[in-house]
Amino acid sequence: MTPAVNEFLDEMRGGRMSDAPVVSVQQGSLQGRLVSAADGKAYYSFQGIPYAKPPLGSLRFKAPQPVEPWEGVREATAEGNVSAQIDPLFHKEYIGDENCLFLNVYTPNLDGEFLPVMVFIHGGGFKWGSGNTSLYGPDYLVDRDVVVVTLNYRCGPLGFLCLNTPEVPGNAGLKDIVQAVKWVKDNIQNFGGNPGNVTVFGESAGGVAVSLLTASPQTKNLISKAIIQSGTGLNGWAFQKTPLENAKALAKTLGCESEDYEDILEFLSTTPVKDLVVANSKLAQPELFYEKASSIFAPVVEKEFPGVEAALTEPFIDLLTSGRTAEIPIMIGSTTLEFMLGHTPEDFQIFIPDNLSLKRNSEESLAVAEKIKSLYFKDGHTGVEHLTEYYQLLSDKLINIDIHRYVKYLINVSKKPIFYYKFAYVGELNVHGKLLTSLGLKHASHMDELGYLFKNVLQNDVEPTAADVKMRERMLRLWTNFAKGGNPTPEENHFITVNWQPVTKDNLYYLKLGSELSLDTNPDKKKMEFWEELYSKYFKIWEEPIKNDIAVEQVTPLDETQETVYEKQETVDEKQETVDVKEENVETETVEDDSKSEPNANNVDEQEYVTDTNGIVTETEEVVQIVTKSEEIIETVTESENQEEVKPDIVESVTASETLLEEVKPEVVEEPEPIVEVSPLKEEVKIVAEEIQGPKVTEIAKEYQNGNAKIHRNGNGYLDKAPLRTSNEIKMAVKANGAPKDVIRANDPPEDDLPKNIGVNKFVNFFESLGGKK
Template identity: 60%
Template sequence: MIRAVNDFLDDLRGGRMTDAPVVSVEQGQLQGKVVNSPSGKAFYSFQGIPYAKPPLGSLRFKAPQPPEPWEGIRDATAEGNVSAQLDLFNNNQFTGDENCLFLNVYTPNLDGEFLPVMIFIHGGGFKFGSGNSNFYGADYLVEKDVVVVTLNYRCGALGFLSLNTPEVPGNAGIKDMVQAIRWVKSNIQNFGGNSGNITIFGESAGGAAVSLLTASPLSRDLINRAIIQSGTALSNWSIQQNPIESARRLAKTLGCESEDPEEFLDFLNATSARDIVEAHEKLNPINSFPEVLNAFGVVVEKEFPGVEAVITESFKDLLTSGRVADTPIMIGSTSLEFALERKSDDLQAFIPEELNIERNSEESLAIAEQIKKLYFKGSHTGVESLQEYFELLSDRLINIDTHRHVQYLVNVSKKPIYYYKFDYVGELNISKKLLNSFGLKHAMHMDELGYLFKNDLQNDVEPTTLDIKMRERMLRLWTNFAKGGNPTPDENHYLTVTWLPVTKDNIYYLNLGQELSLETNPDKEKMEFWDNLYSKYYRIWEHPRTNIVETTIKSTEPKIVETFTESVTVYSESNEFSESRTFVTETTEIVTENNEVISESHKIITGNDAEPEKYEVITENNVIITEANDVVPENNEVAPESNEVVPETHEEVPERPEPVPERHEPVPEKHEVDNVVEIKELPEPAKIEVQAPVKAVNGDRKVSPRPSNEIKMVSRSNGAPKDVIRANDPPEDDLPKNIGVNKFVNFFESLGGKK
């Protein structure tokens, strides 16, 4: 009797966990369950919690909407759907669902202790993966008195399609993460978590996402700390450079021949999620990485009034200017990230594309020779050089950008930056199960995850005593950082050194090997080489601030890249459109193996087949280039004689007359400018009737794309045509800030101008 009373009192005090805990959140009540960790310690589990409205129907490809309330008590004892994807562990079979915006909360207490919160972002190249417990079980972390949140977000094209429009600006998958953080911020106190102490952490693409979330105005004020593991948004594999082309290729793979981005959307909205996922895999087979980068990743969004954007300028600009979260950062990588098949012996492939060094040029060949001397003791081919090749590959994909991230961050941040290298090889290394390690005695991509999370791959693994010690070290370092921003607040049996943050003078890093050691300047000689290469060749003014510039993809095989102007209104000298017709047509570039560009250009064609007498080229950087190739600064307008400025019209545009046969012109001299549009002045806009497209629900493909030889003028919501170029338009200031006088001059010279 006395024992029963004591048990009852323990229940009242929270001393015993109830089997069916119920928690209230803003949308209603949730019933979770009690589970036991491998050590036998019990904790609460709430799974499959919707943090946003299902992104179905008209919400496909769009930013997530807040979740809707529910009646009664919602069951939260099972995980929700994963994002629609191909299952790598099951012969690439389709799995998941579009309705995937769910998160899981694991907590040791519900009694208001307000514990630190750790939100994990899973990796998978923004193409696959989930936060589910079969791979990311929070059992070990929760034992360290933190609340752990894992989540699913939209992957692949469903999460990262961008059409550079207000309706589909891109980054829906990143916005899912932002929405999840917002939900946690509003509700985690009901799970015993502290909404004022949130750490986000992620690995691989998850690491890149975490780095991006520290810079995005949508999220940087919501977080208190961040851990970036084996991935950063500085890496080219994380950023989508050419979203319109990626969308066009995806639609074409599915059978849509249209060149109109609005028709891509209609077509893809009428296509099943499974077909979209499988078409994405055809475009980017998983085994083609890194030769072929993922077509759907993070984009630098165009700005639209009233539309939230993750970022509207490059991540590098945000990072180097200090516009990132003012918070402690932990960042690092494994000692040997990748051991992938070598498909080419040409070391020029390792020269970063953003340095814009022409392939097979004297400079490019000299750099390739320097890489060979730096990384290879002898020949850079053959089996005997595999480890050296893997070290180069790992540096190129992860380590160089991680190093750059640290270097940029230490110059602008006043908060501590903790840098690490994971180099422990044990039974819990995930590469033993997933990756071909070739018998290499180094930690590889994802290996540290086996010491932070419980996963099904290791159910039959018997860890050694040293493995258990390393797991305890990792758990303490990560959770100590989450609790107070310092991973080694005191030394003890497990944490035998004090981890010092990076300074401008010393790049301290913690080497996580069989023993812990504090060292400086990892791979010093190699990183100095890459630092010098970036210092010499990276020119910020050569990189557009937005993603709307069409780019060619380097390859060993010729590729055809079609570029087009997204939305242009063309004006003519004549008041009668039928007498003088002007069209802007496509340009086809064939890129050969040596990166030689053979261009078939369809220039401005006038109705009477006469050469255009005068024209201006207005670049995205607001530079006006006349027919004489003169460059005029933005405050000196150049206009042809008797040019009339046509005000913006809100009238609908009638159907255009029959097109004039195209006439091929010689390829003009190429200027080093992006997004160039040639125009002819007209007092009246051409009018074309726009018919409303046929809409369809997701998966109900009934859209008949308009033949690709028709022109469609896309209008703004107020009826005005988009992207109308007028002589009196005030140019935007796209010139990079604070580049100095000399660089300013060089910038205009690079456009073909004169001093």
Template identity: 60%
Template sequence: MITAVNDFLEDLRGGRMAEAPVVTVEQGQLQGRVVNSPSGKAFYSFQGIPYAKPPLGSLRFKAPQPPEPWDGIRDASAEGSVSAQIDFFKKEYVGDENCLFLNVYTPNLDGEFLPVMVFIHGGGFVFGSGNSSLYGGDYLVEKDVVVVTLNYRCGVLGFLSLNTPEVPGNAGLKDQVQALRWIKENIHNFGGNSGNITIFGESAGGAAVSLLTASPLTKGLVNKAIIQSGTALSNWTVQKTPIENARNLAKSLGCESDDPEEVLDFLNATSARELVEAHEKLTPIELFPDVTNAFGVVVEKEFPGVEAVITEPFIDLLTSGRIAETPIMIGSTSLEFAFERRTDDLQAFIPEELNIERNSEQALEIADQIKNLYFKGSHTGVESLPEYFELLSDKTINVDTHRHVQYLINVSKKPIYYYKFDYVGELNISKKVLNTFGLKRAMHMDELGYLFRNDLQKDVEPTTLDIKMRERMLRLWTNFAKGGNPTPDENHYLNVTWLPVTKDNLYYLNLGQELSLGTNPDKEKMEFWDSLYSKYYRIWDHPRSNNDEITLKSSSEPKIIESYSETVTVYSESSEFTESHTYVSETTEIVKENNEIVSETHEFITENNGEPVESNEVITEVIENNEAVVENNDTVVENNEPVIENNDHVVENVEVVDKNEIDHAKVEEKIQEPVKIEESHPSQPPVTAVLNGDRKVQPRPSNEIKMVSRSNGAPKDVIRANDPPEDDLPKNIGVNKFVNFFESLGGKK
């Protein structure tokens, strides 16, 4: 009798939970469903929730817009479309542009304000989704947390950058920010605490998490972060030549124009499928890491009124202390990748950012050191494959994870928990998706099989030890999400206290068959890479922003150089250009409406190994879109050749003028209106510039330039010999038409 009553009560409880739950959010009502976890525990599932307006039509490539409200009750029982992509497993086109959906899994809706864990999927920023086929929240919700997974735009649709206000780049990251804003505003309706949000991600998702912790857009949205097998320090996360990548993609689809607006119009008129397939041909994902994704993260140029995820190199943000208020868990697997060996040249493993010339004495010496460290002097034959894979994994993931921790230690005010996942069991995902070459090592994605339910392991029977490992992982991750400490107390599963790293001790938790606390993982190898970065890495050798590529012109194509009638000449004395980042006061007035010019020029000049500019050296500034280009002054900047060259063919016979003789009133009077100009040099990408003046000035096409002096000796104008009269030129003429018109007059390129 008692048993029957208990069964009846259970049925009643089950019946109440089986009713389709309805939740009200800012946009309307959502009807979800009740799902049973593998252990039989029921939880609520809401899927396919739109967190932004569909990025279709004119919104393609743009930052996401807030979602629109709907009438009635919206069905949230099925997942939304994934981002348009080439499926990694099937190698076929799947998905849709209308993909900005998220899923919420919660153990109750009664307003207990549970910790919230937001997962960002990996896939090299090219493929993947937050759907339950790989990232089911079943196990995590059993630990009394609310789990959110999401889709974001991948590949060219999410990371095209034209360096314009319309398409500055990083739309896929801005999708993630918009999702966090939606979660912050609505998660309390699902029983979640909007004041306790932990973001976590793996691979490209880990890199995205590291960027989000540094972005000003997430201030107040993120409380804790877990970075798994990927950081934004990694070379594969960032586009080096976004403008060239955009141009190459458009050209492969038949676009011959180099004009950013025309390229955007062309790409907007192209189907999503064609864009995705062209991207895959441009940089096939299976060739990673030898060929990296053409459309990844960019350091955005700042535009008034346009939100940017990141406008400085990530390393600057990491070392500045601006991530200091976020508790971090970070780590990687013991062996990330085991790709087919594609080269025996160990110079290929020297980090690009060290700027070491191939086959130089330094490069050959480093390659020999790598050989001795990883292969004990020999690296040929099948027997050395494990060592090769260790080197490959270190280069792509482990070294940058180590660097991330080391940089963070020096500035962080919050705990940093470092781990190595070294467990091999039946739930290791690599057994299903990667070639493990028979190696019994924990590899890329393997920890995910112990955090999420996934379709790949439907028929896998976990061992007792696997189940214990899963319980450990779930407790560590959710304990951190709840209170910022993964081991608040010791128990049967967590029998080790995980200590955060300190400046004196690089503590880490080894997640193997047993938990163990150690220090300095891979100490000998990491010290070797640390020594290389200490010796060769120079932060001033690297672009400070995404402004080095300003137009879509290819440096290999012939270009027309346009002139302008006004010039600004900046004068400095060695005492005024120092590493203190102070600008000459005379210059400041001239460019006061172009603050970015000051900062850009400042970056290039003061970072030249700290050497001051000699007195009375001349810097001619050419300005467009608040960009600065320094001409005829290669003694000022030696390490930024793509941006600054000794353009003798452009500016000739520049006279040194005493700065005290400048008529500032007349100079300032001329600096008002933009005029377009393009620069060319055989060894550098083209640049464009704007000069402000108070009267309209037409471009003048000639390569011969001379300086005209004012009565007081200061340069007044730049005039090209053989220029046609201004009145002979059509108004509002485009560059290509202008070239044709000029040539018809008998001019020459």
């Protein structure tokens, strides 16, 4: 036997184990301890439990691996390492370690009563934080007969570096959380918890993570209920916008100038972890979050690879609006003033969400900015005496608008209750109370509700008032009631004085958590109606990222003299891309390849389109047959004589001469099918640089990576430049006799640009559900 086992047996024989409980899990045995809670009651604590293999060496940046079994009894009496980070709240210097995949279990008993389980996900902007008791002491919650689990996950580049490769597809930190939830599901019954009643809750970045877990295929049937506090997957900062560029920027900051992602991975894999964290802190300045609503290292929409399990492969908004998130009860809300930083800007265009796609300094953008200013600031005054108004605007931009959107979208597709709240209470236990007082403001701020759910070190010298104690009791009952049965107010009593009704399509009920509880409808009604109108007018769901693809995508803008083109989308063969090139009236060389492409990866019928310069696309079966039969893709390829340089325009083109059109015309049926508008974003020919042979591909890839391509998607699927067709002008499709046949908006997407279960014929209803108009 090992010395540890002998010592353990000696303690048992000596009768000294009353305060050292032992629990068996799948990997071995754990020795915890008996802890005295704040009110004098005792609970069992098991800390520093490994839920995954240490992500060291070759496992850096990789998805978590199952934890290996251990022999004997493992001590679980102290918290494990936190993720490597610079903690801005307590230490303000580098702390932590790569070996950080630990969780903590706190339970009121070990007798197998199968109590509800609450798993908390910490915030910190995906850069810092932990599940430690410094902020998240379980004393109050455990006293309400629930099992509490807190955990650490990899933050910053360690958890969210994405290279769009099978080795580093991204979301390692999110997968850490998934792995922890799976561990809870497999083992929590040994701690007196019910694996069939697991509520996941989190705040800020933790709230984002919880919302993503409800949409991830990896957590299917693992989560019973979710509580989302001050953050959702709709927030602009919830996802990386340019993951590949972020990876290169990190490497360059550390001295790696290579553009090759294999070189970057090798370099970052061998860089000291502290250097990674410090470099990330230089890149991820607070202004990036507050002014740009952006994150350097955060979740991504993963590119799919055979045999690689992904946490998220589709945009969260697609999954949400099409009803493909977990069908479970949801509690969601925010605080009165989430953020307080900075001062009122001169240019209010920074408050216009990026996904509205308004061109900066355009007439529309300036007009919207002026409306924002007049809505939030009385008489247009924006001085220091109006800090509250500024913080309200900042909080709406970063949190509240998207929580409102989340609720509105979810209520259209979910049959489960959705409980909406606003935390407005100001007391001695507010986490940011001292800061607010120094500013002369009396509002609940970001994280303030946590002081009424968890014991934390900030409360060590605080004497709560009677009102604070009452508020804490209310919060604890609401949260644990929801975890136990999905209803936060199953009955009214001295603490719970209202019946919290879930939202409906007709009434956006919400509970105001102030000095007293009150049920109302439509929080910030005037402001939210303003943002709803903006989204109804400018937001186009089909222009959100479709997928995360490393493919080099470019389009040569159509020349005004060109009247017609052929377009065909090609899926990429895993080994080699088939490229047949032809152009008339331009001196080019033709590059041919006899290999065949794979079937349509999106399960959308292969189609061929005849497009005029106005962007109207006519689909005919004969054209499809002709082009399919000939197996030709028309692309423009310009290549220098000595092949020393390949211009960005080489990657793809969609041009063909009028002569070729004339050859096709006799084959077209007399009565064409209804005209369907096709977004050029989906019809671009995709060429994966790494999978095409030849020295010129490297140059093409560099053009893409350096951002010099005329039009291309970045690593997360967003367009860096505006698409070819931006007008929303109404186009008229004409029948053979010249009469108008259908009215199509120029920006209406093709069927495969919409969520999977929504076809073109259902687009109007779908668009109206988002607040749009016919």
